[in-house]
Amino acid sequence: MxxxxxxxxxxxxxxxxxxxxxxxxxxxxxxxxxxxxxxxxxxxxxxxxxxxxxxxxxxxxxxxxxxxxxxxxxxxxxxxxxxxxxxxxxxxxxxxxxxxxxxxxxxxxxxxxxxxxxxxxxxxxxxxxxxxxxxGRTNQIAPSNxxxxxxxxxxxxTATPSLQHLCRIAINKTTRRVQELPLPNRLKDYLTDYTYNV
The missing domain is CATH 3.30.505.10 (SH2 domain)
Incomplete structure (x- = not known):
């Protein structure tokens, strides 16, 4: 003990x-x-x-x-x-x-x-x-409160984004299934490195 x-x-x-x-x-x-x-x-x-x-x-x-x-x-x-x-x-x-x-x-x-x-x-x-x-809004008036x-x-x-980055955003807006796209793995890696659409 x-x-x-x-x-x-x-x-x-x-x-x-x-x-x-x-x-x-x-x-x-x-x-x-x-x-x-x-x-x-x-x-x-x-x-x-x-x-x-x-x-x-x-x-x-x-x-x-x-x-x-x-x-x-x-x-x-x-x-x-x-x-x-x-x-x-x-x-x-x-x-x-x-x-x-x-x-x-x-x-x-x-x-x-x-x-x-x-x-x-x-x-x-x-x-x-x-x-x-x-x-959804057309000529909406500002709230009165x-x-x-x-x-x-x-x-x-800060500077114009590259065409690659703009394409990546466009693809991300279209699909979240990047791994299923018929693309080389290197390109898939680039797409999944920034998965946002902004």
Whole structure:
């Protein structure tokens, strides 16, 4: 029969807790690294360390729904979506919590907002939602309660995307069964490296 002192038991528990915290931190770093990789693969609508004023200047003469994603200037957030609305350029922070990304919002709405594994998934969702709602509206009058509808329809690129990337987006819009296409494996790998349609 072995006896452990309370110091020994406490030491073991602290070691387990430390290992668990390290695993969580590694998982968080891995998720953020994947999100960054996906953002860099967007071919240019992720602008990196752009300020709010610079984003406003870029969006100033664009149409409603034009957007870009940039690093957030607030320490508590990683990213911000800057978009042109009917009231002018606006910024919407992206919150990261428990391995998921979602739009920052007022406390009452927050629990209802959809969460995503990556920033690109989040943007893709709201772009599809915006494009669908734009098709359904004809000369819609702005809401009378003073709110502004946020639309994300057209990304602003840092540079013109390559034809390869634009083709990849077109294929991704058409099918999610890339592996079944009669294409060389190298091309399938390229298509599956960025599976989004934005």
């Amino acid at each position: 072995t006896c452990h002192s309370s110091d020994s038991t406490e030491s073991i528990e602290n070691e387990r807790r430390s290992q668990s915290e390290t695993q969580v931190a590694d998982t968080e770093q891995s998720r953020i690294a994947t999100a960054m990789r996906d953002l860099k693969n967007t071919a240019g609508w992720y602008w990196g360390s752009l300020t709010a004023n610079e984003a406003k200047e870029i969006l100033q003469d664009t149409s409603e729904g034009t957007f870009l994603v940039r690093d957030s200037s607030q320490r508590d957030y990683l990213f911000t979506i800057s978009a042109m609305t009917s009231a002018g350029p606006t910024n919407l922070r992206i919150e990261y919590k428990d391995g998921k990304f979602k739009l920052d919002s007022v406390v009452l709405v927050k629990p209802k907002l959809k969460q995503f594994d990556s920033v690109v998934h989040l943007v893709e969702h709201y772009v599809q939602l915006s494009r669908t709602s734009c098709k 003073g709110t502004v509808q946020l639309l994300l329809t057209t990304p602003v690129y």
